[in-house]
Amino acid sequence: MTQQPTYDPTPAGAGEDQPPAPYGSLHSQADAAELASDDDLTDDPDNDDAADEDALDGDDQDPADTSPLPASAAPRRVTSNRALVRRVAVKAATINSAPADHRALLASLFGVEDEPVELTVAIMAGDRSALAAITDLEQIADEDPFEAGVKAQEKGRGRMRAMHQLLVALSQDVPANLNGSDAKAAITIARAAHRLDADARAQLAAVVDLARRS
DSSP states (O other): OOOOOOOSSSTTTTTTTTOOOTTOOOHHHHHHHHHHHHHHHOOOOOOOHHHHHHHHHHHHHOOOOOOOOOOTTHHHHHHHHHHHHHHHHHHHHHHTTTTTHHHHHHHHHHHSSSSSHHHHHHOOOOHHHHHHGHHHHHHHHHHOOOHHHHHHHHHHHHHHHHHHHHHHHOOOSSOOOOOHHHHHHHHHHHHHHHOHHHHHHHHHHHHHHHHHOO
């Protein structure tokens, strides 16, 4: 009787030593899927890390960068800056050519050095209340002589002191210091204001015009 061969499910060579899988080979479909998903994250252009780097690049921009502004803003800004620079340059030239007594009076009002640059800065960026003494003094000069002292006193000691300093700068006949009570100081200022001649009034008007920012 002939013996029939039996089926052995064990693959040939299963009991023999197998060579190790080469480095980097895929051992399973799951491994392939996992690595594919990692590659997708690496190659994603919308990766959060890339976005963060872009944001940091913007933060690191040099504040002195002179790169062009957007087209809608650049012309307006350039025109505005040119206009401002022109105004300042014209004012400096005007002050430089102004009479010495006008510049000295203006320097006295602003409390700065009688020098074109300092005067230009004071006019274009200084406190405009420094010019209030001219307005106050002209108002007192235009008042009725019997009311001028009362009006001067109503302005208070600080504004009377500013008017007194202006009278001194105008070389008017007033004491060097404003001493005494407010009433006496007001009378001193009122009398000096009414003694202002046409030349002194014209000088005040010229200084007001010189102090304009336009």
